Amino acid sequence: AQSVSQHNHHVILSEAASLELGCNYSYGGTVNLFWYVQYPGQHLQLLLKYFSGDPLVKGIKGFEAEFIKSKFSFNLRKPSVQWSDTAEYFCAVRDNYGQNFVFGPGTRLSVLP
Amino acid sequence: NAGVTQTPKFRVLKTGQSMTLLCAQDMNHEYMYWYRQDPGMGLRLIHYSVGEGTTAKGEVPDGYNVSRLKKQNFLLGLESAAPSQTSVYFCASTPLGEGSYEQYFGPGTRLTVT
Numbered sequence: 001a002q003s004v005s006q007h008n009h010h011v012i013l014s015e016a017a018s019l020e021l022g023c024n025y026s027y028g029g030t031v032n033l034f035w036y037v038q039y040p041g042q043h044l045q046l047l048l049k050y051f052s053g054d055p056l057v058k059g060i061k062g063f064e065a066e067f068i069k070s071k072f073s074f075n076l077r078k079p080s081v082q083w084s085d086t087a088e089y090f091c092a093v094r095d096n097y098g099q100n101f102v103f104g105p106g107t108r109l110s111v112l113p
Numbered sequence: 114n115a116g117v118t119q120t121p122k123f124r125v126l127k128t129g130q131s132m133t134l135l136c137a138q139d140m141n142h143e144y145m146y147w148y149r150q151d152p153g154m155g156l157r158l159i160h161y162s163v164g165e166g167t168t169a170k171g172e173v174p175d176g177y178n179v180s181r182l183k184k185q186n187f188l189l190g191l192e193s194a195a196p197s198q199t200s201v202y203f204c205a206s207t208p209l210g211e212g213s214y215e216q217y218f219g220p221g222t223r224l225t226v227t
Contacts, residue, residue: 009153043203044203090156103148105153
């Protein structure tokens with residue numbers, strides 16, 4: 001079965017620091033990849049998604065992610081974080097022929113002002 | 114459009130009580146999902162539906178039942194609540210197709226079983 005791992009459980013950064021959150025998945029076929037963000041007390045919102053084409057995907061709020069097929073990875077990046085980026089971040093995978101999404105365990109990001 | 118809505122937002126149950134969580138979407142999506150979110154475990158799929166009148170088990174279906182009598186509604190039932198079912202429950206929906214459709218989430222229901 002498909003599985004998704006996220007490298008870090010909790011990341012603490014100061015404002016203006018650069019961010020990279022790791023995500024690896026297990027499925028070897030064609031996949032759709034997603035990053036969701038969950039701000040405190042809120043529901044999940046889509047940050048960005050990859051389905052084909054340019055492996056470097058840009059999302060909202062200055063986030064981007066790079067799909068590296070050979071490494072089964074889809075890492076999330078942001079060059080300069082803000083206090084308002086404090087949230088939990090989830091990587092998710094959907095294979096191109098299935099109906100289900102598999103989520104990683106999440107990475108909690110705390111940005112210190 | 115309201116998107117995906119969930120009722121209720123909060124609920125406290127005693128062990129053994131039953132309840133039904135309602136999810137409604139107004140986007141005409143075919144697929145609907147119920148997840149539970151627990152600290153450090155991300156979202157785990159309980160049940161899902163690929164269309165009106167259909168349901169299927171997800172990763173953690175035990176203790177839950179679902180029904181999809183109308184396309185826009187997906188109900189999650191707990192027949193006899195247990196403390197292990199204390200969690201935040203999210204409903205989501207996705208349109209039909211093989212494209213890169215993301216899931217649209219509801220605001221969640223926080224359930225506490227004492």
